[in-house]
Amino acid sequence: MPSEGSRKDPAWNYSHLENPKDTNAVTCNFCAKVTKGGIYRAKQHLAGGYRNVSACTRCPSSVREEIKEYMSKKKEEKEQMNLLPSDEINFIDGEDENDVMEVSNRGKRVASAGSASVNSSKMQKQKGPIDLYFTPRPEIVVQKRKEGGKQTAINDACKKELRGRACAAFARWMYDAGIAFNAVKYDSFAEVVEAIGQYGPGMKPPSYHEVRVPLLRKELDNTNALMNDHREEWSKFGCSIMTDGWTDKRGRTLLNFLVNSPRGTMFIESIDTSSFSKDGDKMFDLLNKFVNCIGVANVVQVVTDSESSNKYAGKTLEKEHPHLYWTPCAAHCLDLMLEDIGKIPSISRTMQRAVELNSYIYM
DSSP: OOOGGGOOOGGGGSEEOSSTTOTTEEEETTTOOEEESHHHHHHHHHHOOOTTSOOOSSOOHHHHHHHHHHHHHHHHHHHHHTTSOGGGOOOOOSTTTTTTOEEOTTSOEEEOTTOTTSOGGGSOOOOOTTHHHHSOOHHHHHHHHHTTOOOOOSOHHHHHHHHHHHHHHHHHHHHHHTOOGGGGGSHHHHHHHHHHHHHOTTOOOOOHHHHHTHHHHHHHHHHHHHHHHHHHHHHHHOEEEEEEEEEOTTOOEEEEEEEEETTEEEEEEEEEOTTTTTOHHHHHHHHHHHHHHHOGGGEEEEEEOOOHHHHHHHHHHHHHSTTSEEEEOHHHHHHHHHHHHHTSHHHHHHHHHHHHHHHHHTO
């Protein structure tokens, strides 16, 4: 059995065993009082305020506060232990092996958390640094689950109940915050749930400041790191700048800028062009700005719709940079063609009848 000097409980710094074979009797270094009940009762003696043991009258206030703080911390940890289902817990370390000890009327030990007779299913499974290397990443777990992998649970009924509680709590948060229902379809949502599950009970949620400043900056760094791979492709094989204009519910004209390369398509920025979308010179300045941002030598072509302002901007851009091409959007060209075809009288009448028939059927 390890000596009191090798224990991690701070109470051993202020108490000792008169008889190493009798771990139930602990002597206080300040008042020499012998308490029956192991180091747990000795801590109550040093901290004071307990009915089943008298407080040490010679214990310094600094020591008393240290013991109280330690006991409060261990109490919080044990409360978190009780939140875990039985199939998710295991032995804890033995630093406080007498911390949950109970004493009978005769002063004999009844149970000890460090005793080999304690059922391992009642002890919390502690996570340490090694778990960071062997716990699978959430995105990998989610991908395997989508591929049909099934995880078996020891207690399916318990798991089902716990999942029901978690889902109800999350749904309530969605309703409270007004989050769209389709948000649960994102793979990133499944990764969040898996990451929280790997942490376990007692996870402190991110604060307003964390999601607004440090976590946002970290995600920006991750996005920039992803873009580095695309930028390498841009310099090797060239790329195309594509614009996609649309009008939102507030009537604003927004223009999305994307860059396409063999690596894929990357969204760059969305700009409100409501005040100058019809001005060819200003549209040229905007396109030219993005060409310079991506790198003049990297841009092969610029794709926009066929509106007059964009057409003027594209032609001016070709004059400014003779090596690149302005290309009208094929989808927009087809859309304009279909609109003109729809204006032919015979086709217009047929389409109108089709609309009326469709409305009648679905009334």
